[in-house]
Amino acid sequence: MPIYRDRYRRRSSTDSGDPGRVEGGLDVRGRAWAVIAAYGLRALTRRKPFIYLMIVAWIPAIVRGVQIYASANFPQAAFLAITPQTFRDFLNQQELFVFFLTVYAGSGLIADDIRSNALQLYLSRPLTRAQYVAGKFVVLATALAFVTWVPAMLLLIVEVLFAGSLSFVRNNLYLVPAISVFSMIQTALAAFLMLALSSLSKSRWFVAVLYAGLGFFTQAVFAATRIATDGTSFSWIAVFGNLVQIGDVIFRLPPRYTTPPAVSAAVLALLIGASIAVLGRRIRAIEVVT
Amino acid sequence: MMAETEPIASLDHVGVRYGTQWALADVSAAFPAGAVGLLGPNGAGKSTLLKALLGLLKPDTGSIRVLGLDVAARPLDVRARIGYMPESDAQIPGMTAVAFVAYCGELSGLPSADAMQRAHEVLFYVGLGEARYRNVETYSTGMKQRIKLAQALVHDPDLLFLDEPTNGMDPKGREEMLALIRDVAQKKHISLILSSHVMPDVESVCDSVFVMNHGTVIMHGPIASLKSPAGHIFEVRVKGDRPAFVNAMRQQAFECRETEGDFLRVVLPPEAGPAELFLSAAKVGAQVRHLKPSLPTLEDVFAQAMGEE
Numbered sequence: 001m002p003i004y005r006d007r008y009r010r011r012s013s014t015d016s017g018d019p020g021r022v023e024g025g026l027d028v029r030g031r032a033w034a035v036i037a038a039y040g041l042r043a044l045t046r047r048k049p050f051i052y053l054m055i056v057a058w059i060p061a062i063v064r065g066v067q068i069y070a071s072a073n074f075p076q077a078a079f080l081a082i083t084p085q086t087f088r089d090f091l092n093q094q095e096l097f098v099f100f101l102t103v104y105a106g107s108g109l110i111a112d113d114i115r116s117n118a119l120q121l122y123l124s125r126p127l128t129r130a131q132y133v134a135g136k137f138v139v140l141a142t143a144l145a146f147v148t149w150v151p152a153m154l155l156l157i158v159e160v161l162f163a164g165s166l167s168f169v170r171n172n173l174y175l176v177p178a179i180s181v182f183s184m185i186q187t188a189l190a191a192f193l194m195l196a197l198s199s200l201s202k203s204r205w206f207v208a209v210l211y212a213g214l215g216f217f218t219q220a221v222f223a224a225t226r227i228a229t230d231g232t233s234f235s236w237i238a239v240f241g242n243l244v245q246i247g248d249v250i251f252r253l254p255p256r257y258t259t260p261p262a263v264s265a266a267v268l269a270l271l272i273g274a275s276i277a278v279l280g281r282r283i284r285a286i287e288v289v290t
Numbered sequence: 291m292m293a294e295t296e297p298i299a300s301l302d303h304v305g306v307r308y309g310t311q312w313a314l315a316d317v318s319a320a321f322p323a324g325a326v327g328l329l330g331p332n333g334a335g336k337s338t339l340l341k342a343l344l345g346l347l348k349p350d351t352g353s354i355r356v357l358g359l360d361v362a363a364r365p366l367d368v369r370a371r372i373g374y375m376p377e378s379d380a381q382i383p384g385m386t387a388v389a390f391v392a393y394c395g396e397l398s399g400l401p402s403a404d405a406m407q408r409a410h411e412v413l414f415y416v417g418l419g420e421a422r423y424r425n426v427e428t429y430s431t432g433m434k435q436r437i438k439l440a441q442a443l444v445h446d447p448d449l450l451f452l453d454e455p456t457n458g459m460d461p462k463g464r465e466e467m468l469a470l471i472r473d474v475a476q477k478k479h480i481s482l483i484l485s486s487h488v489m490p491d492v493e494s495v496c497d498s499v500f501v502m503n504h505g506t507v508i509m510h511g512p513i514a515s516l517k518s519p520a521g522h523i524f525e526v527r528v529k530g531d532r533p534a535f536v537n538a539m540r541q542q543a544f545e546c547r548e549t550e551g552d553f554l555r556v557v558l559p560p561e562a563g564p565a566e567l568f569l570s571a572a573k574v575g576a577q578v579r580h581l582k583p584s585l586p587t588l589e590d591v592f593a594q595a596m597g598e599e
């Protein structure tokens with residue numbers, strides 16, 4: 001049995017003077033989440049369905065890009081000129097891809113680790129539960145940012161390039177933070193909800209159904225209350241209805257539902273908080289049965 | 291740095307509770323450097339002890355030090371220097387063996403290039419060199435045990451926790467695994483704690499042993515001294531009323547237990563001789579058909595510890 005090195009050659013702590021190193025040991029602090037995220041993203045980008053999904057998710061952005069080009073270069077197409085609402089509409093459209101991507105990329109993130117008993121392998125190493133969740137969160141959040149924040153910001157840049165001036169951005173300075181904040185909320189909600197559901201099961205299929213069910217069921221209940229009350233004051237029941245409501249406020253548009261935006265914001269905060277609490281309970285190296 | 295004589299791990303009145311059940315009850319122990327066995331029946335608290343040593347379980351009472359570090363205060367520093375081979379099947383899905391082991395190395399703090407190099411080395415070391423590009427999920431039970439050892443070794447730990455490392459292995463695979471573990475302990479100078487309920491495994495690898503039952507350590511010490519006989523051991527086969535013979539032995543405070551086949555193992559105190567056996571057999575109308583002096587085994591130590599409890 002060949003072994004080429006007897007022991008791993010460690011640098012001593014005095015070599016680097018780095019307090020993050022154990023005496024005579026390894027560089028352990030704060031890097032583990034990045035290792036998890038990097039591996040997760042590499043694994044994701046190797047999957048063909050993910051690539052196809054990404055390509056499809058970028059089609060609306062490409063269409064918007066053509067719209068911007070046409071309105072900037074052809075007077076006949078001036079009616080296509082973009083407005084701040086274009087960005088709101090674009091992010092609204094992307095909600096569909098956010099949903100599919102969350103289901104595809106997120107459902108197995110923790111469920112697969114639970115199924116194969118990998119949690120104890122992770123947590124017996126120098127990383128905390130929070131770092132584990134952070135690593136998984138970054139995988140999903142990065143994927144989602146590539147269908148929300150990244151194309152939206154690119155569209156803004158494309159507008160500046162084709163218009164040849166910064167006037168649109170200057171006149172709508174709030175757009176950059178609005179796109180960023182809305183994408184962040186959208187991503188955080190989808191990622192935390194999915195991670196929490198993924199931590200509840202060993203089956204990624206079951207998790208996918210659960211996530212879809214959560215969205216569709218709450219939307220259906222809202223739709224029923226809408227018919228019954230002839231109003232939209234129960235929009236807070238729909239998980240993603242709250243996102244729509246908050247999005248309108250962030251983009252300085254009149255909210256489309258009568259639910260106070262503060263209530264929608266509170267529901268979103270509650271959902272994210274509950275998801276974090278579930279993750280805190282479920283991400284353990286040991287399953288304690290009492 | 292730790293002094294050579296310092297224990298690699300010590301527990302001071304440690305209690306771990308699952309609900310109302312104490313899995314570890316007021317355990318105080320100091321594990322010496324080298325290969326230490328953790329013996330006990332299923333449910334004795336061995337795995338719980340390992341998990342508490344890793345800092346995965348917070349003790350309800352007491353404190354734990356591993357490699358000179360307080361586990362409660364510096365769990366990450368402790369885990370950076372420990373390799374853990376869990377009892378159950380565990381892998382990260384969708385990975386080849388080399389990617390899996392390298393990933394585990396990176397998670398333990400190795401730079402990416404070093405982790406990959408070490409992964410190749412360790413996989414050759416555990417005998418999976420030829421299969422290192424195969425998906426771990428396609429491995430046989432024996433190979434899965436080996437890869438669990440590889441992932442525990444990849445970052446060159448100072449201390450290794452092995453939880454039932456020969457579980458599910460065929461006799462040949464088991465021998466090879468034990469040889470590997472012996473090599474790790476003796477040639478690589480990595481201290482290890484081997485938890486098992488298979489006594490020959492512990493006996494063939496470890497220098498000292500801790501016997502656990504009902505969440506407490508009931509006996510510990512170097513195997514050689516624990517095995518030094520406090521009397522004579524005989525392998526006995528009787529014809530006739532066997533239970534009555536066993537009772538007669540026990541009434542005289544002789545340790546007597548059933549083993550494989552028809553044989554009994556009887557431990558006689560130094561002052562007693564085989565004549566006592568024949569007398570007892572005669573009293574209950576049994577005949578001694580086989581009598582052979584035997585060497586003490588870890589099984590005797592274990593049986594004695596359980597009996598005393």
